[in-house]
Amino acid sequence: QASGINAEYGGERLWSNGNVYVGEFEQGELNGTGQMKYEDGRRYTGQWCDNKYEGKGTLHSGEGDIYTGQFHLHKRHGDGEQVWSDGRRYEGGWVADKPHGHGTMQDADESVYDGQYYHGLRQGQGTYTHVTGISYSGLWIQNEIPPEEFASGMAFVGSTEIEISQGESFSIELAVLHPSGNVMEGDTADCWRLKLDSFLYRKVTRAVR
Numbered sequence: 001q002a003s004g005i006n007a008e009y010g011g012e013r014l015w016s017n018g019n020v021y022v023g024e025f026e027q028g029e030l031n032g033t034g035q036m037k038y039e040d041g042r043r044y045t046g047q048w049c050d051n052k053y054e055g056k057g058t059l060h061s062g063e064g065d066i067y068t069g070q071f072h073l074h075k076r077h078g079d080g081e082q083v084w085s086d087g088r089r090y091e092g093g094w095v096a097d098k099p100h101g102h103g104t105m106q107d108a109d110e111s112v113y114d115g116q117y118y119h120g121l122r123q124g125q126g127t128y129t130h131v132t133g134i135s136y137s138g139l140w141i142q143n144e145i146p147p148e149e150f151a152s153g154m155a156f157v158g159s160t161e162i163e164i165s166q167g168e169s170f171s172i173e174l175a176v177l178h179p180s181g182n183v184m185e186g187d188t189a190d191c192w193r194l195k196l197d198s199f200l201y202r203k204v205t206r207a208v209r
Contacts, residue, residue: 023048038062046071061085069094095119115140 010032013021023034030036030052035045046057053059053071060066069080076082076098081091092103098120099105105113115126122144127137139146157173 092117 010024011022013025013030018039019036021030021034021036023030024032026032029050030048031050032048033046034048035043037043041060041062043060043062044053044057046053046059047055049055052074054073055071056069057071058066058068059071059076064085065083067076067080067082069076070078072078075096076094077096078094079092080094081089083089087108089106090099090103092099093101095101096119099117100119101117102115103117109131111128111130113122113126113128115122115128116124118124121142122140123142124140125138126140127135129135136145
């Protein structure tokens with residue numbers, strides 16, 4: 001049940017469950033620009049077509065999550081940005097309420113994935129950079145790095161013993177191991193080696209000072 005005021009040209013419609021719409025109408029239906037406030041705390045402001053979100057708009061979840069961007073048939077669809085209350089942020093393509101196409105996801109700890117998505121999953125080429133500086137760039141399949149792309153461990157290069165003096169910096173060099181147990185070679189291995197070395201250098205230096 002609903003009541004309307006100037007429903008053909010714009011006004012307010014109230015539902016018995018507590019939902020309230022203020023905006024434009026066409027032939028008694030929600031069409032044009034308007035805002036719907038739901039009884040559970042959600043709020044949508046933007047474009048409508050035949051009572052559904054359609055076009056540009058902003059949706060507040062009522063729990064601190066906010067999406068701003070394109071909608072189609074009442075779902076996030078097209079380009080848009082989603083910000084979650086826990087600190088995560090995604091910007092990029094959407095299809096039927098799921099990240100799809102190219103997008104960038106920043107986690108709450110500021111680690112970042114930039115690359116391809118397929119129906120909500122990391123799929124295709126993408127780069128993940130952890131907040132520590134460690135990164136992986138390459139193929140993703142259903143949110144996972146394929147085993148042949150992912151290092152299974154590390155090994156010291158050179159001596160495994162080093163002398164450490166308090167207050168002085170030191171560094172170690174690590175080689176990346178393939179799942180077969182062999183040392184990985186090439187650009188990918190060099191990238192992992194340098195960034196792991198830099199990360200361990202910073203972390204251990206702070207620990208001994």
